[in-house]
Amino acid sequence: MKADVLILGGGGAGCSAALHLAQRGARVILLERGLVGSQASGVNHGGVRQQGRHPAEIPLALRSRQMWSRMRDICGTDSEFEACGHLKLARNEAEEAELLRWNAKAAEYGLRPRMIGGNAIRTEVPAFSDRVVAGSLLEEDGAANPRLLAPALARVAREAGATILERHAVTGMARQGDDFALEANGETFIAPILLNTAGYWGGRVAATFGEPVPIESLNPNMLVTEPLPAICPHNLGVVGGDVYLRQISRGNVIFGGGRGESDASIPVSRPLPAPAFNAMARAIEILPVLRDAMVIRSWTGIDGGMPDALPVMGPSRTTPGLIHAFGFSGQGFMLGPAVGAVLAELVLDGRSDTSLDGLGIERFAGHAAPAEDPWKTRLE
Template sequence: MTERLAVDVAIVGGGTGACAAAVALREAGLTVAVIEKRLCGGGASGVNFGGVRQQGRHLAELPLSRRARALWDGLDARLGEDVAFEASGHVKLARSEADMAALEAYARSADGHGLDLQLLGPNAVRAAMPWLGTAVVGASLSPTDGQANPRVVGPAFARLARRLGAEVREHAPVRHAARAGEGFVVEAEGLAVRSRLLVNAAGAFAGTVAGWFGEAAPVAPLRPNMVVTEPLPFRVPRSIGVVGGDVYVRQVRRGNVILGGGRGTGDPADDLARPAGASARGAMGRTLALIPDLAHAQVIRTWSGLDGEMPDHIPVIGPSATTPGLVHAFGFSGHGFQLGPVVGEILAELVTRGRSALPLHPFRIERFAGWRGGPHLSAGEIEH
């Protein structure tokens, strides 16, 4: 039998941003249904690296990232759960003089956004991190950045949304959504939801949802390739990325080293992702060039997941260009984890006020109007 719900806002997708939006909307007094095809927080929100990073982002994202960073400090108290956030600092490493020049250029471009970026030359980087290998010639440190456990953040927002009275429906793949009178109808497996307003936060599936309303949204699947080692003596206090984004490393307090690079594989028929051995081995080799002391570490698990990637590597966030009452938030292209809490607030602002205090013009869906295809970014250009 089909369960029927009527709410103010239906949200397609159950990632961190979607569930954070449900929390904010319930706090604003609106009724909400979150409709997720698998488990909340189990998609891109839960399979990523876990970097809570501001530096290295597209400049258009920095106002969002700065506001998001302030939210992370109080997230445990807000959620009533420990999400393992710590401001460990994020170090972006240079492996050539050209890389160092790129870090210097970014620091100049980001000046004025409030980032406290500290450029480290060869002597300074060795003094600060003597465990780094000779491949490193310099770095940029963002001391207020950090890391958290991605597996727990999305589910914690979903649990809070439930406690506040949101209808959270998991294992309910959405089959179709359409206008219905003054609002919308969303048809999912075993569920039909009528709503005044609709949020498309469907990740890699969001392009299909946008297409139901006549909007081009060229979302391509992005499958990060992740590796974790056995617990090791604690050595890597910072979250680490590199210019070019082809490897990223952090160590959790239990001692496990988490690293990633390259992409996993996937079968479009089942909409899942699997780790790729070649990508994992490549990431391991690049990690050893950065941290030689990990040479004898034992890998205990690899994984991948499914994210949505836009051709210009920044998300779609904002109202529909074709359909009043429809709001989009998707296509975070491998770097949406840190933004999740603020995306929820932005969605709530757009739904309740019709606008956000943050500058969203660069993220408008209209930039893809008339899209006829073109290249997406390569795996080596994913920044962490």
């Protein structure tokens, strides 16, 4: 089966790319080993935040936040997006200084977070403990339901003409002349362009084409409580990121911290008790009202983590036609819509006005290649 563009991976970025490419007339085939949105894009906390981003990610975050405001027009649902504000908390003077440093950098990009001192922050949210000494509120940030985004993007991409094939695990990959050839479910898929949006497995794709990176499996340990009375209207984070939480409209508090475990070769993942208890303790430290809350479910998934916690995004340095967008290190849900739009521009226009400076794969040049071929078979 031939196409103009092959996309490997059906998370938010891959499905957004399929949609934007198909809307501009490109013939697109997306291959997903499971179901769209079943890994990192669908199992995260749901934060839609610009606050706290590394400067290299801020251009993507700015563009994606604009798209979140139009998400219902883009894919038929707002994915329960709410601009409830992202409030990042400091628990000591050093963390407060870190908030001030980021706020100064954010102003260079037109962002205007509001710094809130210790007394004022407990006036706004009386449930905070004395452990909270300050906070930075970016009111235009918010949260959404990660279960809804990728399936909605995939549905509209199909309507626009994209072929999206779930339960198609790629078992062979190679160059055939100027084309890429991917084997899945006994069929060969061919195109001159390959978008690598395969999350953790994106590292395997890069290694296959001579660009190994030090990617690790990252498994966010997530939990949710029973419905509770209203506690805080904002999506909450802390400097250092050891706990993050938000209360949804039904009253449940979704929170996370630490890491679960996984076997990415199957793939399967599971949360772990010790990180869960640690996350509970961290949450109670800042919101003592959660002490008696009942946790009703926990989960995790598989994402790709990079040493600098930044994604690999941009053209391959070894293989013409290969474009990477993987390794979002637990921070890619909010960025996914803009990542897909940028990928479509790189394919069809050869450029994008959204800066990718600092995200290229060349920053890992010289990393050792894996000892074995990462694919079970290799097409010749």
